[in-house]
Amino acid sequence: MPFLPCDITPKAPPIKIQGIKTKVIPLIAKSIQWDGQGCWIEPFLGSAAVALNIAPQRALLADTNEHLIRLYKEIQNGSxxxxxxxxxxxxxxxxxxxxxxxxxxxxxxxxxxxxxxxxxxxxxxxxxxxxxxxxxxxxxxxxxxxxxxxxxxxxxxxxxxxxxxAKKIITGKDWKFVSQDWRSTISCAQPNDIIYCDPPYVGRHTDYYNGFTDNESDELAKALNKTKASFALSNWLENKYRRNDYIDRWFSDYPQRTMSHFYHVGPQEHLRNEMIEIVVLSKKAAAIPTEHEELKKPLVKRAELG
Ligand SMILES: C[S@@+](CC[C@H](N)C(=O)[O-])C[C@H]1O[C@@H](n2cnc3c(N)ncnc32)[C@H](O)[C@@H]1O
CATH class of the missing domain: 1.10.1020 (Adenine-specific Methyltransferase; domain 2)
Known part of the structure; x- marks a missing residue:
């Protein structure tokens, strides 16, 4: 029986972080085709929400934020x-x-x-x-x-x-937590593995752990284009005002799955903003969408993109 796709009702991890994917996990879990035989590789682990909910048997989980990695290593070793x-x-x-x-x-x-x-x-x-x-x-x-x-x-x-x-999920599994740059993590991937990438959004946060430049995003796209492993990449696709041209530039030929979700910028109803989230998949990693999962129409008409 295939390991993914599957239906998941997500649970929240102990740690909070901007860009946490808890709400997007159902889309991720039903979009990926993977037999669970290789290693689940996450170069941008963040809160570990995705890995903990998917719960693969073997995983390489990495992030440059050493505090996140220390926390999960200590939950793993019981300290x-x-x-x-x-x-x-x-x-x-x-x-x-x-x-x-x-x-x-x-x-x-x-x-x-x-x-x-x-x-x-x-x-x-x-x-x-x-x-x-x-x-x-x-x-x-x-x-x-x-x-x-x-x-x-x-x-x-x-x-x-x-x-x-988190402890219950990690126990009995072959999970390795490492503090390292995404390049080292992706370079470990083998053909049976799947790389799930959730990089910081370009231009959104620029701090010690979250500075991600246009060049670095392009470098990541090239590395994913080249890898022999399967991959899935999360990102934002568009909101009422803008579309993420990174996806159109690098991934227009790849299978894509989308969902919209609302985020709040204030207490009132009219301050709820719709954002389309996307998961781009390598061909081998793309589960066949069910007949109910029609692809979301763009919020921004192509002609308006200039
Ligand atoms: C959007 S968050 C990931 C969120 C995660 N998927 C979740 O659900 O919580 C991006 C993560 O990338 C990490 N990061 C930033 N630059 C990195 C780099 N060069 N190599 C590896 N990780 C990096 C940040 O520390 C952050 O934890």
Whole structure:
């Protein structure tokens, strides 16, 4: 029986990051054809949402953000677990209520001086909008979410359960977590493997871990064109105003699957913006779409693109 495509109701990982693909996982899982025999390779792991939900037997999971990799290595080797995360968050959450935002900045300084996975989780779950941003010196610089009561019992339980879920998925599998650049990761791929790529969107975030230039995107497209492995690439395709010409330039001959989703820029209905997400597939990786999955019409008419 084929491993992918399949239907997945996604679960959220313990860590937050901009561009997290939790909502796009159903599209990814039903678009890819893969027998699960080789290795699942993710050069841009981020929160690990995709790998954890797909749950392949063998995986190479990499990112240049060493903090993400440390967290998952420590969940894997058991040096952090649900119980220790609960104890830590209950203790630091109580001090956050007592001392207010100064405690957030105390933890942020402590993390920037001596990085560790507990403080990393604390910051990820109590910073402004769950952002992951580092300055040029590699120091985490996202401000506080301004909710001193952030770590209420329900949230602590939720994070504890997410850590335990991640541990359960990783246990018994051959997963390797590595902190390295995408070029080294892609160069390991063999013909039976599948590379799932979710690079930072060009021009969106420029920080220590997320600076991705036009040149680098082009280099990635060339590497995917050349690889003997199967691949799937996530990106944005278009919104009401713009279309991502990177996809048209490099991947117009490849199978593509799309879905629209709404993201909020404010509390009111009219501030909901539609964004089309795309998954580009190598021919070998493209599952046959079912008759219900018609391809989404472009939001921007071709003639308007100039
Ligand atoms: C859009 S995020 C991936 C999100 C992930 N798919 C998820 O669902 O959470 C992009 C990731 O690429 C990583 N990254 C940026 N430049 C990189 C590079 N040169 N090599 C490897 N990873 C890189 C960032 O640290 C970030 O975690």
């Amino acid at each position: 952090i677990n649900g119980k220790s995360v609960r104890n830590y968050l209950e203790k630091e959450g109580k001090t956050l209520i007592e001392n207010g935002e100064s405690h957030y900045y105390y933890i942020r300084d402590r993390f920037n001086d001596h990085a560790n996975s507990f403080d990393f989780l604390f910051l990820s779950r109590s910073c402004f909008n769950g952002m992951m941003r580092f300055n040029k010196k590699g120091r985490f610089n996202v401000p506080f979410c301004r909710k001193p009561e952030r770590f209420r019992p329900a949230l602590v339980t939720k994070i504890t359960n997410q850590v335990e879920w």
